[in-house]
Amino acid sequence: MVRLSDIAKINSNSIVSLTLGILSIFIPIIGFFTGIAGLVVSRKALKEIDKTNETGRGFAISGLICSIVGIIMHILAILSIVTFVAFISAG
Numbered sequence: 001m002v003r004l005s006d007i008a009k010i011n012s013n014s015i016v017s018l019t020l021g022i023l024s025i026f027i028p029i030i031g032f033f034t035g036i037a038g039l040v041v042s043r044k045a046l047k048e049i050d051k052t053n054e055t056g057r058g059f060a061i062s063g064l065i066c067s068i069v070g071i072i073m074h075i076l077a078i079l080s081i082v083t084f085v086a087f088i089s090a091g
Contacts, residue, residue, distance in 0.1 A: 011048055016041050034070070038070070
């Protein structure tokens with residue numbers, strides 16, 4: 001029989017960072033800010049995991065990667081809109 005005390009605890013911040021990272025990819029405009037929040041929470045989760053030996057390191061790393069991808073996508077989208085408007089104004 002498996003007891004709840006035998007199951008390793010997953011760091012809750014790692015799950016939050018993964019959720020924020022995924023949202024940063026799929027939500028326009030607000031996704032930039034969720035990506036930044038995902039970066040902060042994933043770094044916090046990785047530090048907590050190192051100190052407490054909890055599980056969830058993969059979730060935290062995935063959240064970090066998704067947050068970075070989301071931020072880069074939003075920066076490229078903003079740059080492409082600015083470039084498009086500049087070309088339209090010049091012509």
